[in-house]
Amino acid sequence: MASSAGHGRLALHPMERSVLKALVRRGRASFTELAQELQLKVDAVAKAAERLQMKGLAKVEEVVLDRVAQLSEEGAEYAERGLPERRLVDELRARGGRADLEELKRALGENVVQIGIIWAKKSGWIEISRSDGRTVLNLVNYPESPTEEELVLRFLADGPKRLSELGPYSEACERLSRRAGLVLIREVREHVLSPTETALSLYGELEEVTEVSQLTPELLKTGRWREVRLARYDVYAPVKPVFAAREHPLSALIRRVREAFVELGFQEVKGPLVELAFWNFDALFQPQDHPAREMHDTFYLARPSRGRIPEELAECVRAAHENGAGTGSKGWRYRWSAEEASKLILRTHTTATTIRYLADHREPPVKVFSVDRIFRNERVNWKRLAEFHQIEGILMDRGVGLRHLMGVIREFYSRLGLRDVRFRPSYFPYTEPSAEVDVYLKDLGRWVELGGMGVFRPEVTRPLGVVHPVLAWGLGLERLAIIIYGVEDIRELYRNDLSWIRSVDPFAWR
């Protein structure tokens, strides 16, 4: 948007200013021209001109601005049928370039032939000879292309035209007006405005250059940008907003969590979402009547509903459940059912995935992690989701214990900028000892529980053939996310509301 700020020393109305600017640039101009250029009504220009004159900046004169040419009745007829000289030479050519005058008169009419002869001779198209008392016309130079006069006639046939519009043909037009009034020319008088010396001295500098708003490739290519002035903009004018496309805040957090574990030397692993109850529960020494396995906590599948459990391993797991499998444990003392273990569920924790990995990697050291989806058959509300993520990991090595597990977790959270952590004893059926981790949040002024951990029980590891201690943890991702992003309602994380995604501070936790 162009602004005239800075040129306001003279008290000029914006209309006067723009008229004057155009005027200084053009030199002298009619009201109509100015109106056209400035996209104004002529009245408005006239008004501005009057005021500029009063202020001594411009002079109004009435001048003959231009002349307008128009065909006369005869001219219109010629425009349609052709000029007499054209018709004459056409007839002559048709007759083989030579014809008797009387015959031509009979063909074209006397009048046409008489006028035609005058102009055709003048143009050197024909010669006249006499023989045996007859007058004979010879075509010596047939005009292949239309003459300037003919062009003017065609042009005017559309309607009156200004002489200035006719450009190089204006002389031909004048000739036609002199020739028996084929063309009538009348004068157009108009008010013309010219700048005074005062105006030129005031605005001279300004008006030397054209002001443009958009720098175009054209201006750059031609170098014309040097000759124009790039208008100043109103830099405070409002604009239509644009928004950066972004990754989802959860995604960003997941990436950071993965990074942290990779930094600590952990390899990422991934496992199935649809899982055998065997890996989700049985291999983790969860008795088959454990409340967590009930229908109201776990999603069971209708189709498919059963999978194939690893038979050899299943026997070892059965023994662990039924009698402790010689691990020194009492076991749960019930009849273990392979049928129950082969049920398909949506995994309720990613420990199902790490335990699978462990079954295939029995030799230390093992350091793996995953950040992935898990499912709980719960009614969704502001603090609970049915599908969410777990930050999972295990570390298996000789001589590690709970203390080292606490060390891993503390280090992990400190990498996310959460430096105050505490551990509380807890209970999980598959770890012993078990603990929970709380993180202190300065903003909230309280401890928040973020996950569980423990050392896998011998009843879990021995049936897999693992003899060294396995440290395991499962931490909440969404709980961490709502803390980091300051979200009240956990469902917000999965609503994908653009205004929320755009409002999230990407530097909140880096």
Added chain:
Amino acid sequence: MRPERISKFLGREIGADQLSELLARLGISVDEVTGEGIKAEYNPNRPDFSSHAGIARALKGLLGIELGPPRVTCRRSGWRVIVDGSVKRVRPYVVAGLVRGLRLDEQDIAELIAMQEDLHWVLGRDRKKVAIGLHDASKVRPPIRYLARPLSEVRFVPLHESFPMTAEEILERLETGRKYAHLVRPHGLAPLLVDAKGDVLSFPPVINSSLTEVTTSTSDVFIDVTGTDPEAISRALNVLVYALHDMGGRLYSVEVMDGRRRSRTPDLRSERWRVDLRTVNEVLGVALSEREAVRALRMMRLGARLRGKGSIEVDVPPYRADVLHPVDFAEEVFIAMQEKVVPEFPGTLTFGGLLSETRAADAIRSAFIGLGFTEAFNTVLSNYRRDYVALSISDPEPVRILNPVSAEYDILRTMLLPGLLSTLAANKHNPYPQRFFEVGDVVLHDPSAPEMARRVLRAACVTSHSSASYSEIKAVYEEFSRYVKRQISAVERDYPFMIPGRSVSLVYNGREIGLAGEVHPAVLESFGLEMPVAAMEIDLQALGLWS
């Protein structure tokens, strides 16, 4: 939980803050501390935490007020419970006990009821395995018989009712009757405890008789615990009698005569274990001395004595039957000696790394962001009617859920597109243009996998604004093809959810792996969308972008 009540049992004043600190140490997670008291949750392995008395008992150890197992004596009452053969098929096991000399106030009674409910859950799997009845013993004339009778032949005044009802009526009319009818109905018989006068004491697992209701004037309490798991009922009884003992009662045993088998309950013998100190130290990653370990175990109200070098004999009191393996004592030591377990990062040296699939997915995500699409994060859980029927997608058949708690979810998604349309629908109040993408898993049937299904990573995007069109999405999938350096060709194909003649299937190596097009107005309408949408979706797995 009320601090003043804990203080009473503890015999020492304790404030809410100090108490919540101590509870956390014990492994009880504190949800909230208010003027009313403390809201906390205990773990299912410690049903003895179902009462103030039980928690105070544990705290006494932790605070060093009383170490080692609590001392309890139990005399014989001379009461008998005779088990009738009729009950064997219905609810086979019963144990019982008698506590005398109680002076219960309203709070005590409220606590006993709450405790009973807790135990029904924690040990009883909602009364299936364990059901407890507490009775005013002065109203009961022993011996007591445990038997089963047809539902219609049983008639008594149930607790909190004024008129006699048949067992059948109880199951139909009373709330608790309806709730537990499923545990009784299959047999057509009502398990009953009936005293020598022929009065019904209780109809487990449904309701007690009003006759024997425990009130503030009750001094002697008779307890029956019936169920399907002898260990669980025994443990429930032990937890109860220990709490009643701590409330000032004297314990008496009851003889249970089950055919030829005679036993005296509660069985208050402790369980003996042998613990290797080395195991405890290894599991915790510490180096406690024998003395420290013994003291720690005694702080946890366990009996502990050193028996030879590094070997500790541990007696577990009968209200705690959660010990399965010697390793369980490591947790006990941890609770008592938390400050000795100092976090230390392990020296295990390994190289870390991401899955190549993760790296590939990240590269795809950044491509879409570069194209101006914002990432959406939708769930794999999905709704068949809303997301698939609405789009007339019937292929492939989705994995179906058997028992969703909420009707919101009944399948696992096979495509990302429906989720993205929902995302657009949820953003109608936000300015347009809107462009979203998602890179995420779908789940497909796969009979070759042991779990009969597999997850497949896909990418999809939608663009929505007043001039969203096929050409815009064509430009996107063409750029996608160049970006992943795979020759993906487009073949004109109509889909029920796309405008005919404005969609293509995306083909790679002769396989159809995705689609793109302008979404059909009927679909937009069903999602409540009033802006045109163009979309594409593609299977990333099929592109061989990772190993």
